[in-house]
Amino acid sequence: MVKHDMTNIIFAGVGGQGVLLAGKILMQVALDAGYDVKESEVHGMAQRGGSVDCHVRYGDTVYSPLVEKGGADYIVAFEYVEAIRKLDYLKEDGKLIVNRLAVKPVLVEAGLEEYPQDVESWIKENVKNSVLIDTKDVLKEVKSSRALNIVMLGALANYLAFDKESWEEAIKKTVKEKFVEMNLNAFDRMFKKTAGQLDIMV
Amino acid sequence: MHKKIMLGNEAVARGAYEAGCMVAAGYPGTPSTEILESVAANYRGIKAQWSPNEKVALDVVAGASVAGARAMAAMKHVGLNVAADSLFTLSYTGVNGGMVIVNADDPGAWSSQNEQDNRHYARAAKLPMLDPSSPEEARQFTRMAFDISEQFDRPVIVRITTRVAHSQGAVNLEEPKKAKLKPFERNPKKYVMIPAHARPRHLFVEEQAKKLKEYSETSGLNRIEWNSRSTGIITNGIAYQYVKEVCPDASILKIGMVWPLPDKLICEFCNNVDELYVVEELDPFIEDYTRALGYKPRGKEIIPICGELTPEIVDMAINQKVPGNKIPSYYGKLPGRPPALCKGCPHGYVFNVLKKLDLNVNGDIGCYTLAVLPPYSAMHTQTCMGAGIGMHVGFEKARGEDFIKKTVAVIGDSTFVHSGIAPLIDLVYNKCHGTVIILDNRATAMTGHQDHPATGRTLMGEETHELDLELLAKACGVRRVRKVDPKDVETFERVVKEEIEAKEPSVIISLRKCILKR
Ligand code: SF4
Numbered sequence: 056m057v058k059h060d061m062t063n064i065i066f067a068g069v070g071g072q073g074v075l076l077a078g079k080i081l082m083q084v085a086l087d088a089g090y091d092v093k094e095s096e097v098h099g100m101a102q103r104g105g106s107v108d109c110h111v112r113y114g115d116t117v118y119s120p121l122v123e124k125g126g127a128d129y130i131v132a133f134e135y136v137e138a139i140r141k142l143d144y145l146k147e148d149g150k151l152i153v154n155r156l157a158v159k160p161v162l163v164e165a166g167l168e169e170y171p172q173d174v175e176s177w178i179k180e181n182v183k184n185s186v187l188i189d190t191k192d193v194l195k196e197v198k199s200s201r202a203l204n205i206v207m208l209g210a211l212a213n214y215l216a217f218d219k220e221s222w223e224e225a226i227k228k229t230v231k232e233k234f235v236e237m238n239l240n241a242f243d244r245m246f247k248k249t250a251g252q253l254d255i256m257v
Numbered sequence: 258m259h260k261k262i263m264l265g266n267e268a269v270a271r272g273a274y275e276a277g278c279m280v281a282a283g284y285p286g287t288p289s290t291e292i293l294e295s296v297a298a299n300y301r302g303i304k305a306q307w308s309p310n311e312k313v314a315l316d317v318v319a320g321a322s323v324a325g326a327r328a329m330a331a332m333k334h335v336g337l338n339v340a341a342d343s344l345f346t347l348s349y350t351g352v353n354g355g356m357v358i359v360n361a362d363d364p365g366a367w368s369s370q371n372e373q374d375n376r377h378y379a380r381a382a383k384l385p386m387l388d389p390s391s392p393e394e395a396r397q398f399t400r401m402a403f404d405i406s407e408q409f410d411r412p413v414i415v416r417i418t419t420r421v422a423h424s425q426g427a428v429n430l431e432e433p434k435k436a437k438l439k440p441f442e443r444n445p446k447k448y449v450m451i452p453a454h455a456r457p458r459h460l461f462v463e464e465q466a467k468k469l470k471e472y473s474e475t476s477g478l479n480r481i482e483w484n485s486r487s488t489g490i491i492t493n494g495i496a497y498q499y500v501k502e503v504c505p506d507a508s509i510l511k512i513g514m515v516w517p518l519p520d521k522l523i524c525e526f527c528n529n530v531d532e533l534y535v536v537e538e539l540d541p542f543i544e545d546y547t548r549a550l551g552y553k554p555r556g557k558e559i560i561p562i563c564g565e566l567t568p569e570i571v572d573m574a575i576n577q578k579v580p581g582n583k584i585p586s587y588y589g590k591l592p593g594r595p596p597a598l599c600k601g602c603p604h605g606y607v608f609n610v611l612k613k614l615d616l617n618v619n620g621d622i623g624c625y626t627l628a629v630l631p632p633y634s635a636m637h638t639q640t641c642m643g644a645g646i647g648m649h650v651g652f653e654k655a656r657g658e659d660f661i662k663k664t665v666a667v668i669g670d671s672t673f674v675h676s677g678i679a680p681l682i683d684l685v686y687n688k689c690h691g692t693v694i695i696l697d698n699r700a701t702a703m704t705g706h707q708d709h710p711a712t713g714r715t716l717m718g719e720e721t722h723e724l725d726l727e728l729l730a731k732a733c734g735v736r737r738v739r740k741v742d743p744k745d746v747e748t749f750e751r752v753v754k755e756e757i758e759a760k761e762p763s764v765i766i767s768l769r770k771c772i773l774k775r
Binding site for chain 1: 260262287288290291367368391419420423424425426427495497498499501502503567568569572580581582583584585586587588589590591592593594595596597631632705
């Protein structure tokens, strides 16, 4: 849990997975901890069913809202292919956290392209700081696939220098009121599930 | 001072609120949409509205200004093309209450049909333009823009770009000024632009331009950040942030007011650095200006004109550094994830039929433009809002009545109201036979399912008159108007076949709600 001068995190996924909300919650946590913070996201046509990413940076003074290639301390990918797509942003010793999930693009479903079969083993072999996490069980336990973003944050939170309460505060401030409890529950479950054992899960 | 995380667009809305803005109008368009949405959601004292198109919105805002209110129009870069006719003459009339036009450029064309650089509009219309580089500046500059507007009697353009509009950051919240109407006075010499009034107003415009240039030198919107003098970089907007990031030792001339540009400041800067660069997104706007002042900065020879900038592009250009890592690339081809129609989208049924019938399709702007891609591959022209029906007329004029039986024009409900009505009138007036399909999904869907005049609901969430597209088409002179649910595929196909064969103009209203619209 090293406190960096500047921390660069990229969330990557697919439209509808709640990538942007994950970024927003992290920003809130960082702001509440007294950091300057910036984020960049993409809306509109680029978002419609396509890849979605969001860059979050916090530190003493943040200028660029975009992480430079080779500059990400963490990439949090909600899906395999989007993880691989973002790899050139990872720092040499940066960490790649990947949800063990394949979301098939429309063209794959239409039989026009193929979804590679070996993505998980390739990531394990080629990205030394990769962590693959299972989110299915937690999502089943809280009975909501919509909580994926919060579950991914639950895993990320184990690496960052913020305490659990500040994450919970940020979730309360950010998500819709009627979903707060479910999301806190989801966060808690993944946070505990991965606490202290993330690195062993490679 | 209270700090809050805001999207650049939300910060613009906040700035307008703090400045005492009373009226705001626009038309949705990425990356500008959230400005008015945020006004409507958070600052209920401001009368916010979607107008049918950007020109109407700007006219509404101009009216509000002349009537004494501070007012703001918000639109995307191509929207300003639509509003440009008003813009150029509003430069002559000037304002009463402060008038601010927020223009959102889209370098990288993330969600646009082109990458035009609207800084040129400021120069061409002789209007001041501010260019914030962060959400916090978006708030500050918008707030200031209202003051500048009243001080110099000029509409002021605030130009943001995608990476400012759609980036979030900590924003300082200042106390709002109290919104207050200025008196309205009849002043035809200022507000009625007959030639006899326009000529003296042009003189006024030029006088104000001089005063604004002085303001540009001294206001602090343009400022030098001295550092090592071996490298000097002139930069603006989001590019400033990339420069700060990758060239922490360089001296910087930060341009926050891109028009008029500050000659003295530029000269002072250029005269005192060894290696001179201009780092700007899109066109060499500041670079050309600097060259005209007699300097030879390195700019577009190393910074691309096309696409948006990124920190790594600036890093490579100035520092010759190649950012990245040594992690191998995946050996195979990754499947693409191009944007696609939602599963169950009403447009899907339509384009399946058009594809099956192998028709030429004159398209327009909306979610349905995605039908150009596989699996539909069923759109053959598309330029800008409302262009499809006019092109449809051109198709028939060029190739005749038989050819137009193999062609349809498609246009969304919101786009039709935006700028499809005049070309439909043209189609009938000029004796064409074409078929126009209005893809009525009851929303401006692409930008986030906003309401429009044919949904019967306003931006403020109030019920209102619901524009009847069927009656409207009939009033344009189309006798054959049919309303069909495209999900009833057989009927839809039959109707299309009948209408393209008809020996007169026809409109098919393909009515089915966007699945994401509440
Ligand atoms: S948002 Fe609506 S109109 Fe657009 S693709 Fe999805 S269902 Fe279709």
